[in-house]
Amino acid sequence: MNGEKRVLIACGTSIATATVVAEKVKEIAKEAGISVRVAQCKAAEVRGRITTFNPHVIVATTPVPKDLGIPVFNGVPFLSGVGMDVLKAQILEALRKA
Amino acid sequence: MEATRKQTEVRRAWVREDLVIVPMRAESATDAIAQLGARLQAGGFVKDSWIQAAIEREKAFATGLPTPEIGVAIPHADVEHVLQQAIAVGVLEEPVEFGEMGSPDGTVPVRIVCALAVARSELLVKLLQQLVEMFQSPEVLKQIAEARSPASIVRIFDHHIQIEQEVEG
Numbered sequence: 001m002n003g004e005k006r007v008l009i010a011c012g013t014s015i016a017t018a019t020v021v022a023e024k025v026k027e028i029a030k031e032a033g034i035s036v037r038v039a040q041c042k043a044a045e046v047r048g049r050i051t052t053f054n055p056h057v058i059v060a061t062t063p064v065p066k067d068l069g070i071p072v073f074n075g076v077p078f079l080s081g082v083g084m085d086v087l088k089a090q091i092l093e094a095l096r097k098a
Numbered sequence: 099m100e101a102t103r104k105q106t107e108v109r110r111a112w113v114r115e116d117l118v119i120v121p122m123r124a125e126s127a128t129d130a131i132a133q134l135g136a137r138l139q140a141g142g143f144v145k146d147s148w149i150q151a152a153i154e155r156e157k158a159f160a161t162g163l164p165t166p167e168i169g170v171a172i173p174h175a176d177v178e179h180v181l182q183q184a185i186a187v188g189v190l191e192e193p194v195e196f197g198e199m200g201s202p203d204g205t206v207p208v209r210i211v212c213a214l215a216v217a218r219s220e221l222l223v224k225l226l227q228q229l230v231e232m233f234q235s236p237e238v239l240k241q242i243a244e245a246r247s248p249a250s251i252v253r254i255f256d257h258h259i260q261i262e263q264e265v266e267g
Contacts (some may be wrong), residue, residue: 012159016222017199020230039196043159062159076200080163080224081234 015084017061021075048091056098111257112114118248122188127196134186134213143184151175160197168239171196171208174214186213232258
């Protein structure tokens with residue numbers, strides 16, 4: 001099934017870092033020809049959003065639990081620039097497999 | 099009366115010379131946040147509650163960014179502690195350890211601390227997008243780290259941050 005892939009972006013309290021990361025994820029997915037739907041939440045809401053949004057991939061700018069059963073990526077390279085190419089490749093690979 | 103109070107002007111500058119500490123000496127991330135917060139408070143940009151709120155937020159959600167070569171941190175407090183938009187900038191002679199954003203126990207040696215006072219979350223998003231572009235350039239980070247005067251720091255930020263903001267007059 002190659003339908004739309006759902007990506008959940010989690011950050012601390014404000015929506016700011018999640019929005020910056022969400023824009024980057026949409027951009028790289030579009031370039032790679034992958035259709036994505038992105039939702040944002042606070043770290044504390046991740047478990048709840050897994051039930052309601054059922055994401056294929058989670059990208060977080062704050063620590064989130066590791067035992068979620070869904071690939072979780074640290075999105076900070078989108079902010080720092082360091083390791084961004086590796087992260088892009090990992091996220092795209094996870095989206096393609098999802 | 100209401101009409102004149104709500105009159106707005108457009109202000110471009112985010113950093114003012116009185117909001118820059120260069121060179122800065124700090125014992126810890128908390129100390130650096132408190133020093134920059136005091137400048138924001140003195141300038142009337144944040145409420146008295148900002149410093150404590152930013153320190154607590156930093157402990158819960160670290161803002162150190164492992165940027166190329168020169169570490170940056172962007173401590174901030176929630177919008178309700180802010181009166182007017184501004185950025186206070188400190189350039190540390192000796193780095194202090196900030197928690198690393200997104201990592202449960204990693205730390206980043208930080209030399210550039212940008213304390214963000216933003217009163218609206220959508221503005222914080224725009225600001226962050228431009229700051230992130232700035233911080234991804236090793237040359238810009240080097241320029242900031244090597245700046246010797248508040249005026250040169252103001253010039254660098256003015257050049258890279260271009261968001262028009264409405265200020266209640």
